[in-house]
Amino acid sequence: MELIDNLYLGFATALSFQNLMYCLLGVTIGMLIGVLPGVGNLAAISMLLPLTFYVEPTTALVLLAGIYYGAQYGGSTASILLNLPGHPAAAVVCLDGYPMTREGRAGVALFMTTIASFVGSAFAIVLLAAFAPPLASIALSFGAAEYFAIMVLGLVGASLLAQGSPIKGVASVIIGLVLGLVGTDVTTGMQRFAFGVTYVYDGINIVALAMGLFGITEVIANVGRVDNSNATKRITLRSMLPTRDDVKRSLAPMLRGSAVGSGVGILPGAGVAIASFMAYAIEKRVARDPSRFGKGAIEGITAPESANNAAAQSAFIPTLTLGIPGDAVMALMLGALMIHGIAPGPTVISETPEIFWGLVASFLIGNLILLVLNIPFISVWVSILRIPYTILFPSVILFIVIGVYSINNAHVDVLLVAAFGAMGYWLYLLKFEPAPLLLGFILGPLLEENFRRSLLISRGELGIFIERPISATFLALTVLLVAWTIISSLRRRKRQFASVEEAG
Amino acid sequence: MKLLIGAFAGALLAASSALTPAVAQEFTKPLRIVVAAPPGGTSDILARLIAPELSEAVGQPVVVENKAGAGSNIGADYVAKAEPDAHTLLLMDVSTLATAPWLYSDLSYDPTNDLAPVTMISFSPYIFAVNPQLEIDNVEALVALGEEDPRALRIGNSGIGSATHLAGVMLGDHLGLDWTTIPYRGGSESSRAVVSGEATVIINGSTATLPFVKSGQLTGIALTGDSRLDDLPDMPTFGELGLAADQMGSWQGLLTTGGSSEELVERLGEEVRRIVESPEMQARVAEQGARTATGTSQEFSTWLADSTETYGEIIQQFGITIQ
Known part of the structure; x- marks a missing residue:
């Protein structure tokens, strides 16, 4: 039993006093960063990077990784309580988490997201321990055509996120796509809609967009509202406990979310946010009564929360087994490894098994710590709602400004938050939804880049999308999804028609 | 008598401290190393390795700040427009400074005059x-x-x-x-x-x-x-x-705002070269597949001028545009 031996080695490494302390430190910092709106884990990790020059490489990675996945736990806290996502991936949790708070079920929502986070992480850690190398080679078989096909499916799925008018939903996606065009066109190097502003040459900062659209908009919308009534109730343990119905409804969504999240997570560059959006869209599709979504459906928070934690954990698969980082934070962790003279890549597992298995074990320990840390904190977080709005909202804005500035140290991002806040409020008044907009913004550039890259590879032949089996499968799924949506809406109309005729 | 000596010594001290600024300029406030790239990359790691030792050498805190984006031009522009007092430093892959004038018709700073080379650091x-x-x-x-x-x-x-x-x-x-x-x-x-x-x-x-x-x-x-x-x-x-492009690579260099006192720039160059040439630092740099490559601000200036010319020829010959 090689796996058992490896896990034994891993736990022996991870349970050393020093590693345990660094793990605790990492996940605690991560959780706090996650809770603070806009503060990115990249900024925190880069500040702690010098510390890692002086400790063992395993210890260094245990700390940095702890911040990374710890931040996924806290991210949904402010989404649920204040409609303010801690990071862009947590924006999805706003859709149903915030309505739960308004119903006085904030405690339940926080409790269930903590459980869902743990389930998602645990699911992905098992995959990481058991199948990391084969999964990494699957991830490598995804080229530009496959990425394009997945993004198409994602974009069509995005139409499901819209809660009100479908036309307005589509319009929101398109506004997002247009905002995604801003900056350098990767394929030609041309500047689009940058108007000579150097700061947006690399595109609009997604954190500024998400914080403006969700956070600032929410603050403006609440100005003048005086009642804090839903929040003044005392938080008892009972009010935190989910009902049997909550648990029953969440089991399958958590597992589906974990699977989707793990799948998206192993694709370098796809990102945690796409995992959350996809998990939400799937739940809404498979739900018997999709109209419950957006009004406090528990599946609407547990599925995406499992998905983003699973994605954050499975993103370590390509990073550790191939040396290919999925995002800037992963790249930073590889940098930390290289400082210690360890070349990232397939040899990490065989040549320095204590690092790989030590990390795997520390992930499990870290997630257990997060579970234990988070549950007692729920009542603390919920008590934030008792802070009068006159103090709470200015502080929220202050945190957003600090957080957004910390991403790039760029004052332009702060101005952008203000602009997107104004735009978000205008969209709010017109009843356009921010979530499809954000998804359009995330998917648009990936869709375009991978489409044009595929055509570069095929030298202009569109056949590349259907010749490659994985890409063809995803495109076929998209066609099926569209067909199903059309047919089911026609049927519904026919039935309504029939019932009207019967009545008449 | 004792009192007299004391007074004399005091006067001497006062005189010498009053004279110091004229003799040797000092670093009077915290220094900043602006890294024109995201955290975790070569430039960032170099800056974070150099910062604590430079702080000890100049007796002021040294803070590392990442200002990434627009092909390193955001960070470069920031330092170009900072106070010209040699307290704001720029660490980046300096190839960008040689290509940017040719690629951007409306570049917001002048890499030759708005920035002053301090020292080269490493080459990979x-x-x-x-x-x-x-x-x-x-x-x-x-x-x-x-x-x-x-x-x-x-x-x-x-x-x-x-x-x-x-x-x-x-x-x-x-x-x-x-x-x-x-x-x-x-x-x-x-x-x-x-x-x-x-x-x-x-x-x-x-x-x-x-x-x-x-x-x-x-x-x-x-x-x-x-x-x-x-x-x-x-x-x-x-x-x-015998292949073309044989001298290209990632050249990490340190610059400061143009117009800063030459004396301070010189002093910074000496301190940073001393730090970079230490055996521990060379080992750290080698672990990243690079080697230390130091050079005076003069040599750096010449290198930059030559590279700018070479890149200009290539960019024009192949008609590369990004605007």
């Missing part, structure tokens, strides 16, 4: 590598494959106008290859692509590429710079093969 060569599925390990075989099946050769780079793009263009022209250029967002994306086989050829910094070559995920063909790598003694240099 580019590695020219291919996906192992091509089953080639030398330039002749690559050229033969390119003539037989041009679609097999797809070169990834870190973005249009990046130094890795220019190196690819020069090399392709030199070898007479009609390869497909595929731009990516940065070096880690292009590395992913060439490891997966989406692209098949890459020219990229050794820090990023060396691990892939060592593990066999990529086959190394050649490297830029003057000397072979200790890790891969069999891989020839561009110079040995």
Whole structure:
């Protein structure tokens, strides 16, 4: 039993006093960063990077990784309580988490997201321990055509996120796509809609967009509202406990979310946010009564929360087994490894098994710590709602400004938050939804880049999308999804028609 | 008498401290090293290794701040427009300073006059590598494959106008290859692509590429710079093969705001060179596949002027534009 031996080695490494302390430190910092709106884990990790020059490489990675996945736990806290996502991936949790708070079920929502986070992480850690190398080679078989096909499916799925008018939903996606065009066109190097502003040459900062659209908009919308009534109730343990119905409804969504999240997570560059959006869209599709979504459906928070934690954990698969980082934070962790003279890549597992298995074990320990840390904190977080709005909202804005500035140290991002806040409020008044907009913004550039890259590879032949089996499968799924949506809406109309005729 | 001596000594002290600023300029407030790249990269790690020692040397705190984006031009622009007092430093891959004037018609700063070179820090060569599925390990075989099946050769780079793009263009022209250029967002994306086989050829910094070559995920063909790598003694240099772009690579340099006092710039240069040339630092830099490369501010200025001219010729010859 090689796996058992490896896990034994891993736990022996991870349970050393020093590693345990660094793990605790990492996940605690991560959780706090996650809770603070806009503060990115990249900024925190880069500040702690010098510390890692002086400790063992395993210890260094245990700390940095702890911040990374710890931040996924806290991210949904402010989404649920204040409609303010801690990071862009947590924006999805706003859709149903915030309505739960308004119903006085904030405690339940926080409790269930903590459980869902743990389930998602645990699911992905098992995959990481058991199948990391084969999964990494699957991830490598995804080229530009496959990425394009997945993004198409994602974009069509995005139409499901819209809660009100479908036309307005589509319009929101398109506004997002247009905002995604801003900056350098990767394929030609041309500047689009940058108007000579150097700061947006690399595109609009997604954190500024998400914080403006969700956070600032929410603050403006609440100005003048005086009642804090839903929040003044005392938080008892009972009010935190989910009902049997909550648990029953969440089991399958958590597992589906974990699977989707793990799948998206192993694709370098796809990102945690796409995992959350996809998990939400799937739940809404498979739900018997999709109209419950957006009004406090528990599946609407547990599925995406499992998905983003699973994605954050499975993103370590390509990073550790191939040396290919999925995002800037992963790249930073590889940098930390290289400082210690360890070349990232397939040899990490065989040549320095204590690092790989030590990390795997520390992930499990870290997630257990997060579970234990988070549950007692729920009542603390919920008590934030008792802070009068006159103090709470200015502080929220202050945190957003600090957080957004910390991403790039760029004052332009702060101005952008203000602009997107104004735009978000205008969209709010017109009843356009921010979530499809954000998804359009995330998917648009990936869709375009991978489409044009595929055509570069095929030298202009569109056949590349259907010749490659994985890409063809995803495109076929998209066609099926569209067909199903059309047919089911026609049927519904026919039935309504029939019932009207019967009545008449 | 005692009192008199005391008074005299006091007066002397007062006089000497009043004279000091005129004799030797000092660093009067915290220094900042602006890194024009995201955390975790070569520039960032260098800055964070240098900062604590520089702080000790100049007696002021030294803070590292990342201002990434627009191909390092955001960070460069920031330092170019800072107070010209040598307290704001810029650490970056300085190739950008040589290409930016040619690529951006409305560049918001003048790399020659708004920035003052302090010292060069390190050099890491580019590695020219291919996906192992091509089953080639030398330039002749690559050229033969390119003539037989041009679609097999797809070169990834870190973005249009990046130094890795220019190196690819020069090399392709030199070898007479009609390869497909595929731009990516940065070096880690292009590395992913060439490891997966989406692209098949890459020219990229050794820090990023060396691990892939060592593990066999990529086959190394050649490297830029003057000397072979200790890790891969069999891989020839561009110079040995007579290839174009043989001096290209990632040059990490330190600059400050133009118009700063020459004395302070000189002092910074000396301190940083001393830090960089220490054995521990050289070892750290070597672990990243780079080597320390120091040079006075004068040498750095000359290098920058020469490079600007060379890149200008290439960019105009191949009509590379990004606006």
